[in-house]
Each structure stands twice: as C-alpha cells, then as structure tokens.
Amino acid sequence: MHVSRIALDQFRRYNNLKLDVPETGLRIVGNNASGKTSLLEVLLLLATTKSPRVSIERELIRWESGEEFGLAPYARITAHVVTSHGEHDLELRLEATGASGLTARKTCIVDGKNVRASTMVGILKVVEFSPEDVQLVSGPPSDRRRQLDILISQIDRHYMQSSSRYGKVLAQRNSLLRAFSKEGVSFRSANAIEQLRFWDEELVQHGARIVMARSNVVKALGEHMRTWSGALMSIHTIDAVYSPGIPRIEHVLARDHSERDVLPAIQERFSRELEAARADDMRRGTTTIGPQRDDMGFRIDHRSLAAYGSRGQQRLGVIALKLSEADVIEHLTGEKPVLLLDDALSELDQSHASLLLQSVGVSDRQLLLTSALEGVLDRAELAHLETIHLDPE
Ligand SMILES: Nc1ncnc2c1ncn2[C@@H]1O[C@H](COP(=O)(O)OP(=O)(O)OP(=O)(O)O)[C@@H](O)[C@H]1O
Numbered sequence: 001m002h003v004s005r006i007a008l009d010q011f012r013r014y015n016n017l018k019l020d021v022p023e024t025g026l027r028i029v030g031n032n033a034s035g036k037t038s039l040l041e042v043l044l045l046l047a048t049t050k051s052p053r054v055s056i057e058r059e060l061i062r063w064e065s066g067e068e069f070g071l072a073p074y075a076r077i078t079a080h081v082v083t084s085h086g087e088h089d090l091e092l093r094l095e096a097t098g099a100s101g102l103t104a105r106k107t108c109i110v111d112g113k114n115v116r117a118s119t120m121v122g123i124l125k126v127v128e129f130s131p132e133d134v135q136l137v138s139g140p141p142s143d144r145r146r147q148l149d150i151l152i153s154q155i156d157r158h159y160m161q162s163s164s165r166y167g168k169v170l171a172q173r174n175s176l177l178r179a180f181s182k183e184g185v186s187f188r189s190a191n192a193i194e195q196l197r198f199w200d201e202e203l204v205q206h207g208a209r210i211v212m213a214r215s216n217v218v219k220a221l222g223e224h225m226r227t228w229s230g231a232l233m234s235i236h237t238i239d240a241v242y243s244p245g246i247p248r249i250e251h252v253l254a255r256d257h258s259e260r261d262v263l264p265a266i267q268e269r270f271s272r273e274l275e276a277a278r279a280d281d282m283r284r285g286t287t288t289i290g291p292q293r294d295d296m297g298f299r300i301d302h303r304s305l306a307a308y309g310s311r312g313q314q315r316l317g318v319i320a321l322k323l324s325e326a327d328v329i330e331h332l333t334g335e336k337p338v339l340l341l342d343d344a345l346s347e348l349d350q351s352h353a354s355l356l357l358q359s360v361g362v363s364d365r366q367l368l369l370t371s372a373l374e375g376v377l378d379r380a381e382l383a384h385l386e387t388i389h390l391d392p393e
C-alpha cells in the first residue's frame with residue numbers, strides 16, 4: 001500500500017500543508033523544529049487514531065488555531081491511501097472542547113463518512129522507527145506494550161475495542177479495590193467478592209483476547225527477528241518473548257491449538273488467577289495481575305538483551321524488531337506497510353545504516369525518511385526517492 005496525498009490544517013506547527021507523495025516514498029529534509037516528526041506523526045495518527053507521542057490530544061492542535069476567526073481551536077489531517085483492495089480518504093478532526101479548551105474531541109472520517117475509531121484503525125498500515133526506539137529494549141514495559149498495541153491494532157480489527165473495554169473495566173475494578181483497601185474491608189466479605197465478580201467476567205473476556213493476540217504476535221515477531229538478526233549480525237541471534245502478566249498461563253499459551261480452544265483456556269486460567277490474587281488485590285487496592293502487567297522481553301542468544309547486549313546490539317535488536325513488525329503486518333494482512341524512518345539514520349553507523357536500507361530496499365515498501373541534514377539521506381540506496389525541504393519556522 002502507499003499514501004499518495006497528505007493534507008494538514010492547524011496540526012502542530014502547520015497552518016496549512018498539502019503534499020503529494022510518490023509511490024516509492026520521500027526524503028524529508030528540514031532544520032530542527034521544522035515539522036518533520038509531526039509530518040510522520042500524521043500517518044501514525046491516521047493508521048492508529050492515536051499518537052504515540054502524546055497522551056493529551058489537545059497538544060496536536062496548533063496553538064494559534066481558531067484565534068483569527070474566533071473559532072474553537074481545531075486541527076484536521078487527511079491522507080489518500082491506495083491499498084490492494086481499493087483507495088480511501090482518511091481524515092481525523094480534533095476540536096478543542098471544555099470550558100478550559102484543554103481537552104479535544106476526535107472525529108474519524110473514512111471516505112467522507114463519520115466512523116468509529118475502530119473502523120478507521122488499520123486501513124493505513126505503518127511501521128515507524130525513530131532514535132528513541134532504541135530505549136525500547138531497556139525502557140519500561142509500558143513502552144513495549146504500547147509498541148505491541150500499535151502493531152496489533154493495525155492487524156486485528158477487534159483488538160482496539162477489546163483493549164479500550166479492558167481499560168475501562170480495569171479502572172472500575174481498581175476504584176472499587178481502592179475503596180475496599182481504604183475501608184479495610186475483609187477479603188472474605190461476601191459482599192465485596194460479589195461486587196468484584198461483577199467486573200471480573202468482563203475483565204476476563206476482554207483480557208483473554210488481548211493476551212491471545214499479544215502472544216500470537218510476539219511469537220511471529222520472534223521468528224522474524226531471529227531471521228533478521230542472522231542477516232544483520234551473523235553469529236548472534238536476537239528474538240522476542242512474550243512475558244504475560246497473568247501467572248501460570250505460559251503452558252496454556254504454549255499449546256498449539258486453534259483460537260477456539262485457546263481462548264476459553266486463557267479465560268479460565270485468568271479467572272482462577274484473579275481469584276487467587278483477590279486478597280492481595282484488596283489489600284493493595286489495585287488489580288495486580290492481567291495484561292496491564294504484560295511485557296515483551298528481547299533476548300540475545302537466549303539471554304536478556306537489556307542486561308547483556310551492548311548498545312550497538314540493542315540498536316540492531318530494535319532494527320530487527322521494526323523490520324519484523326513490517327514482515328508480520330505483510331504476512332498477516334497481505335499489505336506492505338508504509339515505513340516511516342524518523343531521523344533513524346543519524347543514530348546508526350555507516351554499516352548499520354546500509355544494512356537497514358538494504359533490508360528495507362528489497363521489500364519494495366513505500367519509504368518516508370526524515371533528517372535535519374541533507375547529507376545523511378544522500379545515499380545510493382535512496383537515490384530513487386524525491387527530496388522535499390521543509391521551511392524553517
Ligand atoms: N500544537 C502545536 N502548535 C504549534 N507548534 C507546535 C505544536 N506542537 C509542536 N509544535 C512545534 O512544532 C515544531 C516542530 O516539531 P517537530 O518535532 O515536528 O520538528 P522536527 O522537524 O522533527 O524537529 P527535530 O529535527 O528537532 O526532530 C516544534 O518547534 C514544536 O515546538
């Protein structure tokens with residue numbers, strides 16, 4: 001698939017921008033703060049309806065937006081996407097709301113029709129690689145979970161719904177547990193157990209879907225990473241393993257069964273473990289087990305990459321991960337994702353940069369690269385790509 005047009009209105013520092021994108025991709029060159037990352041962020045937003053960079057969506061709206069005409073501040077981003085099943089116009093609108101104007105209402109529009117976020121997610125498929133990604137190896141588990149969520153929501157239409165339902169039910173259950181903990185309610189209280197059970201059923205139902213999807217995807221990622229790391233570093237093997245936040249569930253996931261059999265088995269195990277953890281949960285005032293505690297561990301020759309890998313090896317691990325993400329998307333959906341390399345080459349030495357570009361080059365995927373320095377993108381592997389220059393502020 002490829003993006004053929006991008007248009008922005010009041011997004012980040014942009015007042016207005018219209019951009020035609022060639023099928024092969026683009027080199028985007030501009031000084032620091034000229035809006036390169038924001039431009040790639042647009043495609044991530046349209047692909048997933050969320051930005052990995054912000055938790056407060058209001059930040060995406062241009063500061064001066066609406067001032068001129070006395071309107072509520074808004075932002076609008078659109079892209080025309082060509083997939084193997086047809087072409088689509090994707091649009092996302094943000095409007096500042098609330099008395100303080102500090103929150104934003106989000107509207108997703110596909111081919112001119114308002115749709116739910118879950119309908120828009122995954123029509124455009126992207127894989128982003130930025131220098132900060134190196135921290136994925138040794139950073140907090142929440143970063144790795146977010147990375148997985150971005151990937152899976154582009155592959156599995158129902159994943160985002162399960163994940164947002166799960167988040168809501170978990171918040172309810174946690175506030176109940178907090179109240180119990182504060183009031184010192186006994187973990188044997190029949191009334192308290194009854195109230196918790198009310199949430200547990202839904203928690204288990206949606207949680208099991210998340211666990212199954214993550215387990216499958218990490219398995220596939222691990223396989224592709226082994227192949228890529230072989231190509232990137234010959235003697236060492238890097239891969240990824242899923243580390244579920246539910247105790248004693250590994251053997252359920254290890255079984256090679258169809259989805260129909262595994263899902264009920266995960267639900268049953270999750271349900272039992274919730275019961276086993278109940279006293280602890282009530283004392284601590286929070287849900288101590290579940291996919292909110294999941295992690296994905298990277299390994300080098302079966303040892304922790306975070307603990308034993310050199311910085312260069314960790315970097316290669318992340319390159320292998322990103323190339324594998326693209327492979328997994330392509331394998332499971334039949335679409336070649338658009339690759340977004342944000343300032344990625346400046347972090348790599350010459351030979352690693354070449355390896356990355358060669359690996360990317362053979363795959364025939366649309367490629368958008370950014371750099372503050374034109375020279376960095378001035379390479380034989382990229383000679384087929386047009387270059388655009390962003391104006392400084
Ligand atoms: N909501 C907003 N309204 C106006 N300007 C914004 C908003 N959000 C971010 N900016 C500004 O937009 C500018 C561009 O940011 P961006 O990260 O896209 O630049 P960049 O070209 O990637 O820079 P670098 O080379 O440093 O990575 C920054 O100066 C930032 O302060």
Ligand SMILES: [Mg+2]
Pocket residue numbers: 036037038342343
């Ligand atoms: Mg940037």
